[in-house]
Amino acid sequence: MTVTNPANLVVVITGCDTGFGSEIVDELYKRGGYTVYATCLTEQAVESYKAKQSSRIRAIQVDVTNQDDVNRLRAQIEAECPQGVYCILNNAGIYAGGFFDFASEDSFQKIMDVNYMGIIRISKAMLPSMRIFAKSRHSPQGKHLPRARLLSITSVAGRSNPPAHGGYNASKHAAESIMDTLRVELSPWEIDVSMLEPFYAKTPLVASAHVVLEKVWKASDLKTQKMYGPQFIQGVRKHSEELYNQSMPSKWVVDAAVSAIRKKAGAKKARILIGFWWVGTLIRFQEMAPSWIVDFFTKLIMKRVGAWPSDPFLLKDSKSI
Numbered sequence: 001m002t003v004t005n006p007a008n009l010v011v012v013i014t015g016c017d018t019g020f021g022s023e024i025v026d027e028l029y030k031r032g033g034y035t036v037y038a039t040c041l042t043e044q045a046v047e048s049y050k051a052k053q054s055s056r057i058r059a060i061q062v063d064v065t066n067q068d069d070v071n072r073l074r075a076q077i078e079a080e081c082p083q084g085v086y087c088i089l090n091n092a093g094i095y096a097g098g099f100f101d102f103a104s105e106d107s108f109q110k111i112m113d114v115n116y117m118g119i120i121r122i123s124k125a126m127l128p129s130m131r132i133f134a135k136s137r138h139s140p141q142g143k144h145l146p147r148a149r150l151l152s153i154t155s156v157a158g159r160s161n162p163p164a165h166g167g168y169n170a171s172k173h174a175a176e177s178i179m180d181t182l183r184v185e186l187s188p189w190e191i192d193v194s195m196l197e198p199f200y201a202k203t204p205l206v207a208s209a210h211v212v213l214e215k216v217w218k219a220s221d222l223k224t225q226k227m228y229g230p231q232f233i234q235g236v237r238k239h240s241e242e243l244y245n246q247s248m249p250s251k252w253v254v255d256a257a258v259s260a261i262r263k264k265a266g267a268k269k270a271r272i273l274i275g276f277w278w279v280g281t282l283i284r285f286q287e288m289a290p291s292w293i294v295d296f297f298t299k300l301i302m303k304r305v306g307a308w309p310s311d312p313f314l315l316k317d318s319k320s321i
Helices: 019-031 043-050 067-080 105-115 117-136 166-185 209-219 222-228 230-245 250-262 279-288 291-305
Strands: 009-013 034-040 057-061 087-090 148-153 191-198 271-274
Touching: 009 019, 009 067, 009 117, 019 034, 019 250, 034 043, 034 067, 043 057, 057 067, 067 117, 087 117, 087 250, 105 117, 105 166, 117 148, 117 166, 117 191, 148 166, 148 250, 166 191, 191 250, 209 230, 222 230, 230 291, 250 271, 271 279
Parallel strands: 009 034, 009 087, 034 057, 087 148, 148 191, 191 271
Antiparallel strands: none
């Protein structure tokens, strides 16, 4: 074990193979002043970080659904970082499922295990080290140190419920709920808790959403496919591709995350909404308007893009009655 430079603030980021995670690691590396523990799912991603040959980036292969992996991460950090962990950024996440009729029970379990339980496992493992850092701020040498912070990248889906994302929505609602709870529970230790809520962004996850939707569609039984009709998946695919084309740059999320890590009061806000100027208005409308109004507009959009069952009761197919 190589002990970290005590002058550097220690940051732990999950899900650093691609997307937000890898870009945030690169930004912090460029700025200096941090030792970043970048957890990756694949050995290939770990090796790419090691190729930088920097003691300030410490890549480690961790599956956030595997408690043994998380325990190994905790042991390494406790051995190498006697000054404690300054910041955790829970970024690891997946998209799975699709419309409820097509999504399997296993897909719901998997997405909750990564997007929700992953936050639980990592946060529980890192809290003892975070408390060490938080306590050091009360020493004469630590008065200049910033407050410890626990961050999670959730989603606007944690506050809304777009169709075709049932399992994903549920996992992000759960993630936001536990973060809201931890914000109060960890306040006695002066640990700030905040969540970043991105709108659709140009990431590999959003780019491949239509592939996931088509996969679960093809795996469904013939009767279900007949209810929805052949045009259904075509409409879903087209809408998914349009969403990606209209998505915001991933850099917006990266910049917001880096600010939340670096700024003195970066994690003081409970929620950091990231998106176009109108996203906040849309979310507030969905939260405040009567459900029937929100449902009306949602169904209207579904019908417009063709993501609506063509024969719900199989009345048009006499052989299926």
